[in-house]
Amino acid sequence: MSPELTISGLAKLAGVNVETVRYYQRRGLVSTPAKPLESSRRYPADVANRIRFIKRTQALGFSLEEIEGLLQLDSAFACAETRERMQDKFVLIEKKITDLMAMRDAMGTLATGAVGSGPLEGCPLIAALGMPETPQREE
Template identity: 55%
Template sequence: MSGALTIGQLAKAAGVNIETIRYYQRRGLLDEPRKPLGGHRRYQDEVVTRLRFIKRAQALGFTLAEIAGLLTLDAACACTNTRALAIRKLALIEQKMADLAAIQHVLGGLVQQCDAGHGGAACPIIEVLAKEGC
């Protein structure tokens, strides 16, 4: 790929839709090129790389605000700062996994109670959800 791309070509090359590009522009993650008189905005090839970076970072769980910070890091401090951000993100993911495991355990127990069938007794899941302080 060489030269300048239309927004449609950019979207296709990066594997995103046009509205995603516009949204990233509004969020300040991508610059919006000037529109020539009577023409269409053109994007440089390196914008494809930036879009792919954003999408890969999102797939790893980084928020757009965090990605904006990653995009501003220079080469000198990028590794240290990025590592610190990744460590925080990893800790958050591990906490979410622990929370999900606890939820899985509780729901599994409730389903087992339902499966055991208490013959006309109230549904244990509804009872737990109806209790205050849950």
């Protein structure tokens, strides 16, 4: 049996602050153990693994609602569905990267002055942002 921890000990072991643990409890992502009379709640040390999973999965771009769904799939029988959800998220991330690269290129063009070299009223950067977009070529 794993040692039991106070909420502060659990937070330290999981690498989060106490308020994060409490927030996850309110969201139902981490269970709240019973509070003994005249004592503080005790958490199994393996709850830290669950909290680390939540934090790492958030860092991968999953919402807390999506993470809750993944936690409900935590069994050997649902591993294929978990993999499918992760692959779907991967596709979304790839699209975001493509969009961000296009945004970076457009911003670079505007910021370096490649737009608006002719005499216009007002700021040519603002005018350029108001122009219709040119269609992107499919590669």
